[in-house]
Amino acid sequence: MASRDGTRADDAQETDKPPARPGGRREAHRRERAQALEAAALKLFLERGLEGVTIDDITQATGVAKGTFYRYFDDKAALVDGLLEPVRRELLAGLETCGHALAEARNVEAMFDAYRAVAAVIASALLQYPGVVRLYLQESRGPAVGARTKVAELARLVARHAVDITQKAHTSGLLRPIRPAVSGLAVVGAVERLLLAVLSEEDIGNPLELPDALTTLVLDGLRLPPGPRPGRRKLDGGPKRP
Amino acid sequence: MASRDGTRADDAQETDKPPARPGGRREAHRRERAQALEAAALKLFLERGLEGVTIDDITQATGVAKGTFYRYFDDKAALVDGLLEPVRRELLAGLETCGHALAEARNVEAMFDAYRAVAAVIASALLQYPGVVRLYLQESRGPAVGARTKVAELARLVARHAVDITQKAHTSGLLRPIRPAVSGLAVVGAVERLLLAVLSEEDIGNPLELPDALTTLVLDGLRLPPGPRPGRRKLDGGPKRP
């Protein structure tokens, strides 16, 4: 299953085999074909799992000959990598931006904004690449072997960023003294489970209400504050006490 | 990979092939062998994933001939089922007990006790069957196909119980009005992610402090209550506000 050497670190992103010279015709067709292969593969991956899908399955589902696959991808892992690429790029960029913003933020509002931005990035990825996000959720916890390697790698990066971000948020002194590795991973776990629920169409109500619900949950917890205030509290400027 | 019919619902739990007649000697040896196969398989599953391990791998790692495997298990899925069995039994029993307790509980203390009991069940499973728990965490989100079927099934049951329990907790009127499907799944996600961290030996501090940290997080959230109270607050009767 594994093949080639993994030494060249700077291989191309989209279609990695022969670089198309002209900037016009053939290249467009090439991109279409590659995307057709990726789309068919993704569908199968979601149905049967990454390891349960063969190259033959993919080419048959795409309607091309087997050899064609290898004209576009080195192997299954390369296809998965291509599939993951846009999501990885946008997600990691969003997380890094959040980290930087948080490092400089010194008031609550800036902190909230940073988190909202991450939520927006996730929502965007969810809308643009629902299948890929689901693939990530399905496979990210398995051992980093074969075609799953890059997925697991992304999961590690996400976890690290999350803990990092939580760390930074903690230095602001606005959060309860819980170990960032704990609270950060807990939030990641919660978010990922809810995303999976949304993508699996488990009954979870209006997805658009999720960010608010989750924010409330994470910031203020489940326990109802014992006051005569039945309404839902959203993100305001932080509680001021008389 | 799939085989037989799935129609008989009451198949045996431990070793499912030929029921050993005498109640003494040979049966003990049989159980040992089965456990040896399960142990070797589990180790491989954790390294390479459920689908990445062949029957040959398992028998070689156990040091027996291939045919021997089929004397103990119908196929890989049956072995996984046997592996899962004790954890599933204890976990589901704990969740059901919690559900019943919660249905009758009418004060906060009884509610906390019910949750503590579930935490104890999880901790117990973690200590007795760390490998199996990890296998569950690794595989539970993949498509319910082949050997993964039973793992995915358990995951569904866990999710359902969690939502159910949260639902019941909500009827007590002590919790914030967040959809139970949302808060329940969020908690499951957080717990599972933290368990994975513990079992993967990610740096997460003292695992014994996890239940408290998580309880605080879930009940009271991350936001630090704005008062001159720097110490960590544990489970008490809930915050009273002036």
Added chain:
DNA sequence: AAAAAGAGTGACCAGATAGTCATTATGGGC
């Protein structure tokens, strides 16, 4: 139009894999 470059094909190969089975070994009851 001719030539060159790229794209597509599917038969083919070598190795792997699930599951079977005739044969041999073993251990317990007598």
Added chain:
DNA sequence: GCCCATAATGACTATCTGGTCACTCTTTTT
């Protein structure tokens, strides 16, 4: 010590799988 049910074996089959390649078809370049 004998016998037989059970256990263990590993060679065997049929199928599948990743990957290759000589050949044909299509598009671009000259």
